[in-house]
Amino acid sequence: MPNEKALPKEEGVDHTLSLLKEGYLFLANRRNTLNSKVFETRVLGKKAICLSGKEAAELFYDNKKFLRHGVVPERVIQTLFGKGGVQGLDGEEHTHRKKMFMSVMTKERLQQLADITGQQFAMAVDKWRSQEQVVLFEEMQLLLTKVACEWAGVPLSKDQIQKLSKDLTSLFETPAAVGPRNWGGRMSRNRIEKSLIELVEAIREEKVTVSADSILSIFATHRDLDNHLLDKHVVAVEILNILRPIVAVSIFVNFLALALHNYPEDRKKLETGDPAYAQMFIQEVRRFYPFFPFTGATTKESFTWKGYDFEEGTLTLLDLYGTNHDPDEWENPDKFLPERFKDWKESPFSFIPQGGGDFVMGHRCAGEWATVEILKVCLDYLVNKLTYTMPPQDLSYSMSDIPSIPKSKIILTNVEPKKG
Template structure:
């Protein structure tokens, strides 16, 4: 018996030697200070792909790498229910919405989302966006300068609402766009940023709830295949109609991520400016190179910092015992800059995407796994198509100057943007 206990104790000590432990009783403040680099800094320091830390008073296991990603998206081992802090649900996703669902309930809701995010829907949305950008140029040429992040946010909000069938007055575009973006900005915010995001969520849910109610009552007629109509009359697997408040949350979960693409549009413009050597190839209108450039923007620049899930059942991986209920965080930003996955990860090289390969678990700027069944963002295709449209527009449809400005962005701020928002002046159209 004693020999058995000694053997088990020795095994435990060996495991501890292989697992890095973050210093400090709680590292919440360090996470807020380091932002996107919180996990990667420690992976680099400890030369590991997994470490244990404490955040908001709870033990958290941080993991990184392609194999870690495969484990993280194994539905038998991990669940999303209970993983997301309420403060994030109250700003970004909505309480108890699709992002916190698991198993068959999640699959059914996800398939419903995917039904109006087909390739045809993606193309239509991108075309609407490009048309609106062209229309906006007529206003821009009469201005001394514009801030792209601001303009893109308003344009894409208008387009997203039109595409989903949500009526939006011209006079309300800016305020609604600000609210959608504030939900995203509240993700890593404390104090005023958080409360602003929470208030924006409450206002938007009330607005969308009223619209859905009007559709259900027949007071507002919309296209049968619009996301608004489909959400208004969606029935759950049990045959009951989706509860009104939840229908509002989920419709917001269609529009809000589209508005958030304005961040990627701004970083696309920054990438163009910082890498003028790519412009000649982009001007040829080569769709393959345009997509390669867009994918490199998604890899190189910060968007999603990390993702969380809870252990669904006890299991062992890398000689570490994962216990049911443990909170685990997957390092998204770190994987996008991991030298084991990418050659020269800190250099902007669109050509790295020339090689067609399976990147399901190695390139995860909007989540990994199967988008139809798992927790990968169902709107990833929409993101790519809109980014391609914005890139082609900025390169081939307009000329502009980039004045001196502060284009730096804080890697400690989640989410982040170039500080100036990317100012463009002396805009001239080429079409």
């Protein structure tokens, strides 16, 4: 074909070890070296086409061209996502399951989530004020575990909180780990899924009564395209797809605190209580700091895009972090500038910290709105409702660790409710 072009290609047998070493910058480093937003490499023993940027993201989320089923490595399924979850579905099955998630992301439910977060934060501050120091990352895991369970309608006793919080955190801390840490993540998932399966069974057998409009009940009674109840294991996986992402917001809360510390002028602007500026600040935290490095799919059919040939069944990776730092879309992308969102024309393909595409029909994370609502409450507390000191500590974060957080996990001292 006369319009075909040879894909820029990284030579070598396999670059999985480089991916583990370079983390968030693995794709960006090759994009810069090869001077192309489309290139070929090899990871996990497979040829992989790598994409970056808005146009590439728009291509990647075209459901006529790409499939998600069977793409995620087993180590990630066994820790982060679980088997049978919405992330691995395609076509009508994905659309139907996604509607279940979107049905619980209403304005009223999101306000309820914000209210619960505020209540739990207030109680946490009462506890923190008596502590010599607060390790924010660990405390937010506990706080958000309580928030997630209350919002979803999952029963949680006081003696379960610590263990469940550690297990939920393990799900998003261990997918990229090797050896014992990854095995620990698998054990955590098995424990949580087992307890949730037992809970779903009890609900269906009417041995446990839960509110009919709770997320737990909606998921437990959801029916698939053939009008069958979802397999109880799949229900457990999907409930975890509510709980786990909420607890993972603890990563963003750490970066909120880091940004407030590093950019005091922005903190002063936030102290005015302007909700528009708070929204801009939150979005810039989500754009600027590392969260998800990339996501994957396989080509559903052979096609040509921009002169490049994509063969059916080819592993394709989309650079999430790199797209959020694409100089073609973001002016001074490596500077922290909340004002860039003031007149920003929202795009589902250029701003993709938790994935891109359409919310309802596509693969964009259904929990993105929930993330923002939680962060609004947390930011308000950190700026306007409490005082604290950040003693000397290691605030650096690694771009090779997935997920990445400040090394000190943000230590706070002298925590007190703000007076007046």
